[in-house]
Amino acid sequence: MTNKKDKNGISEKLLDELMQNYQNPEDLLGENGLLKQLTKSLVERAMQGEMTEHLGYKKHSITGNRSGNSRNGISTKTIKSDHGNFPVEIPRDRNGTFEPQIIPKGQTRFDGFDDKIISMYSRGMTTRDIQMHLQDMYNVEVSPTLISNITNEVIHEVKIWQNRPLEAIYPIVYLDALRVKSRTDGQIKNQAVYLAIGITMDGLKEVLGMWIAKTEGAKFWLSVITEIKNRGVQDIFIACVDGLKGFPEAIETVFPDAQVQLCIVHMIRNSLKYVPHKEKKKVATDLRLIYSAATIDEAHLALESFAEIWNSKYPTISRSWLANWENLTPFFDYPPEIRKIIYTTNAIESLNYSLRKVTKTSGSFPNNDAVFKLLFLALRNISRKWTMPIRNWKQALNHFVIMFDDRIEAVK
16 A cells, blocks of 8 residues: 655655654644654764765674774764754764764754844844743753854855945935944944945846945945945936935036936925924925926926915025925926836835834944844845835836936946
8 A cells, every 4th residue: 555645745654653642732842842852863863874875884784894984982962953952962983084964063053043043133133032032932042142153144245245246227226324323432322324225227126235434424425326336336317315415416426427316205304394383284285386296397486486485484495495406306307107216215214214123122233243234134134025126117217218328328
């Protein structure tokens, strides 16, 4: 009679035998449960198989006589796994040349255990949180040093990622910064983490890099944009930024043909700072007439109308819009359905919001490496969801191809 197998290809007869004493979850998943015992037995059986392959003959086989090497007892070490800590017997050979593959020398954790720690860390769990979680869920004791050492292995990945080559063209690049607290020169200080998101020709979002400085300033942004160019970017069509003074000049220094679009949302927020609460709704409604206009000329008329109504109370608002007019209005070159892609930095602000949820549990970081480590892991988690082009991308791309055809051809 054929031995039936389940959908995973495992003998049903074997499963029945294993489960014959199963009465409750503790029998399967508990401290001395079947799963833990089975893992231990399978690991030890696998290492015995590895030893047979290493020596070239089975245990007790006469082939081993005068072979020059033979089995030489066992050693024991404790392994950390998702099922808890358990001791395993590792076979030894007389010549000391056997090195098991399933659990290499010096390793005390199964593959996947480190990934679990990194996954928890990337979601903002502190070292203490991870330590307690592993103890509560798996009865595995790990030290803060071990957790730190495991997560520190990510730093090498960060350096490779930060220096990777970039694409030649990014039609849109969003630039912004978020703030964290990090220990520098023996003191906890506010640091600015600079982020750049590029939209590829396929309409996909990509984090181009991450940089840290004491403050957010145009001078440092210049170095960021220069690095982006040095990593292979030849052209940017539109750079979407907040209202930081000197920002447009920094971008145009490196990419002189780039259109700089100041974030309308930032502009509105800055404008409403001057307005008491009881009038904010009215002022915001009149500002909306400016950026929702059909054409740039209509928008300019709306700005003049706004000034006539509100300059007696809040003259700073219209002056600010007029002073930044050139960098506030590039989005009028595009149809309404794609203007929102351009006139707001929501794409990067949404990213920053997700990152702040991760960093808020940390309070402050011991150093900048710790900042890079956590934010890189969080970015990796977030970017896995970026599998589809941004909304209305085909319409936007058609306009870019028509408007910037010569620049696209120049980098092919």
